[in-house]
Amino acid sequence: MTPGVPRWLLAPAALGAAFVLLPLVAIVARVPWSDLGALVTSEASRDALLLSLRTSATSTVLCVLLGVPMAAVLARTSFPGQGVVRSLVLLPLVLPPVVGGLALLYTFGRRGLLGETLDVLGVQVAFSTAAVVMAQTFVALPFLVVSLEGALRTAGERYELVAATLGARPTTVLRRVTLPLVLPGLLSGAVLAFARALGEFGATVTFAGSLQGVTRTLPTEIYLLRETDVDGAVALSLVLVVVAVLVIGLATRRRAPLRGPS
Amino acid sequence: MRRAVLAAAVLLPAVLTSGCGGADDGTVLRVLAASSLAGPFEQIAEEFERTHEGVDVQLSTGGSTDLVAQVQEGAPADVLATADTTTMEVAVADGLTDGEPRTFATNVLQLAVPPGNPAGVTGLADLADPARDVALVVCAPEVPCGAAAQRVAGAEGVTLAPVSEERSVGDVLGKVVSGEADAGLVYVTDVRAAGDAVEGIELPEAADVVNDYPVAALADADEPDLAQELVDLVLGDLGRQVLRDAGFGAP
Known part of the structure; x- marks a missing residue:
């Protein structure tokens, strides 16, 4: 039995839900159902969907590889300037994605900070699928770090301290105690990162460009398609929404109930 | 408490709309x-x-x-x-x-290149030459400037192999200004408006494709x-x- 919420909370909550759901209803109402099959199975649409799934999955893996250590350092250590560091690494959350794309361009572009170094190494990032993954990772990483750091702080350090006093080394504690404890948080962070990568558009267009099968992801294809074929754009938007809902649904269904220290 | 919520509900739309109307x-x-x-x-x-x-x-x-x-x-x-x-x-x-x-x-199309023309582009033929490997950016065929680019290329019988097809002239120009692309097909007015950020190369072939x-x-x-x-x-x-x-x- 949960204590529930005061009844007056229901009205604004319903208002908020309606604000989010009504636009979704509106776009579903515009979907040209009779041509839906043809619109979403065109070669350009399939290429865009496959590219989006591929790049978003890769970005999510990168987010986990980079984000877990970042969240662990932010949650479990303290060093001077930590607050500033946290704000800075979370900056992509509030940065307009186009600005993020420009920042990436000024870093990894041909004339960017690392451009010449990369050129010497024979690495060409511009207009490649790798650029799409970089743009997506850049905007999605903070989502994973934020949710995981929150989970780490909520879980607390009690079990870790016990494990350490029993002789476990830091790596063992991380592997056997910390990560299993925050697995639900990690999973929801990864889902958020994936969803954000899937919807990424501004940084991709600015940094990676737009070419079918190489850099034109689903959101970019929708943006372009709207120019000539609004029905097609709406149909593809539905695909994007369905994929996102499926991913979020699957991930939350599997999530084990969180058992924090009590 | 209920009264406060009611007041908020009444006031909120007023606050939201007051910014739009324009006072004078x-x-x-x-x-x-x-x-x-x-x-x-x-x-x-x-x-x-x-x-x-x-x-x-x-x-x-x-x-x-x-x-x-x-x-x-x-x-x-x-x-x-x-x-x-x-x-x-x-x-x-x-x-x-x-x-x-x-x-x-x-308006007609022109070739925009980064200042100094690092790839040494002289005209349409360079863009279609696979040996030159020029990073060309154009508008997608779905938008007017992309349609014009296709008509220009088609009239010359060359096939363009762009590294990116953008949705707007501004996006094409951005790729050239940043030096990511060696050349971009944009309108002559865009080259003019960009000032020193790009150089324009006139395309004799483009004169017949007028927007x-x-x-x-x-x-x-x-x-x-x-x-x-x-x-x-x-x-x-x-x-x-x-x-x-x-x-x-x-x-």
Whole structure:
């Protein structure tokens, strides 16, 4: 039995839900159902969907590889300037994605900070699928770090301290105690990162460009398609929404109930 | 507590809408113009405000398709100027324009390269040469500048192999300005507006592929008379002069 919420909370909550759901209803109402099959199975649409799934999955893996250590350092250590560091690494959350794309361009572009170094190494990032993954990772990483750091702080350090006093080394504690404890948080962070990568558009267009099968992801294809074929754009938007809902649904269904220290 | 929520519910819409209406009662003329027209239309709007006291010209620029879509969805607007006839025909077919649109300017494609032309591009043939491996960026065929690029290439019998097909001229130009691309196909007016950020290379082949810019007063205009006057100003001597300075051709 949960204590529930005061009844007056229901009205604004319903208002908020309606604000989010009504636009979704509106776009579903515009979907040209009779041509839906043809619109979403065109070669350009399939290429865009496959590219989006591929790049978003890769970005999510990168987010986990980079984000877990970042969240662990932010949650479990303290060093001077930590607050500033946290704000800075979370900056992509509030940065307009186009600005993020420009920042990436000024870093990894041909004339960017690392451009010449990369050129010497024979690495060409511009207009490649790798650029799409970089743009997506850049905007999605903070989502994973934020949710995981929150989970780490909520879980607390009690079990870790016990494990350490029993002789476990830091790596063992991380592997056997910390990560299993925050697995639900990690999973929801990864889902958020994936969803954000899937919807990424501004940084991709600015940094990676737009070419079918190489850099034109689903959101970019929708943006372009709207120019000539609004029905097609709406149909593809539905695909994007369905994929996102499926991913979020699957991930939350599997999530084990969180058992924090009590 | 309940009373506070009620007050918030009553006040919220008022707060949300108060920003939009505009406090003064002056006449507002809303002009929608293609992005490439931003510079010259700002000048034309200023001139219009100077000669029409109390009239505030609100200029809103964007992609032609976006602008037409805005009008279709009922956005308040008095005058519409697009970058090609195809988009304007959509507005005409939907009965959104007041009378026939009139062509007031033309535009042709030019090759934009980063300053110093690092890839040594001289013309269209270089772009199609696989041995040269020039990183070319164009507009996607779905948008007017991309359609024009295809027509130019088609007339010359060359096949372009761009590394990216962008949705707008601005995106193409951005890739050239940043040096990511070796060359981009954009309008001559875009090269002019970009100043020193890019160099322009004239394409003799492009002279035959001309984009017409039509303008029309809108059927749902709040200020039909003023709308017509602004259209006349665009088509008149001053409009023509301003547009020519920006690199546009005469119709």
